[in-house]
Amino acid sequence: MRPGPDPTIDPASADDVHDCAHEAEPVPLPPVPVVEAAGELLRALSAPLRIGIVLQLREGPRCVHELVDALGVAQPLVSQHLRVLKTSKVVAAHRQGREIRYELIDDHLLSIVEAAVVHAAEDRP
Structure with a gap:
């Protein structure tokens, strides 16, 4: 459930608050x-399957059928x-x-994906 507006701040004067x-x-x-x-770049990395692809490619180049097997999804979806x-x-x-064979161009993007995955895992019980 999303919290509602802060009842202690008058929306009309919210811009005037300098605390x-x-x-x-x-x-x-x-x-x-x-x-x-x-x-x-962040939009390109935003789909869970694309995150999975990036994580698979961190170990080195892979062909489509290796990604299909590793990710358990259909080949056309992986190709897309x-x-x-x-x-x-x-x-x-x-x-x-x-x-x-597909490979990551830059390890910086892998670091972003790995950090996002670690952060998401921290929020899980």
Whole structure:
């Protein structure tokens, strides 16, 4: 259940409330295109199956059938999610003989996924 509005604050005067002892200086933000690109990356990582794919790829390159077996979902679904990750430059595809193997482009993104998983696990009993 979501908490309702704070009954001690009059919504009409909420903007006038200055109860901070010290007003913090605004933190400079990166340029808008950088923030937008970061948002796109986080959106690309937002699906549970894509998180699973990233976690599988942390051990090294995998082909689609290895991901299908590891994740227990249909091949077309894995391929669809790999396409999103590839478009977002999270994974790269390399042909190896008759197979296409997928690998993580950058370990920074793996760190983000691992941190999110650890954080989510902390909230579970």
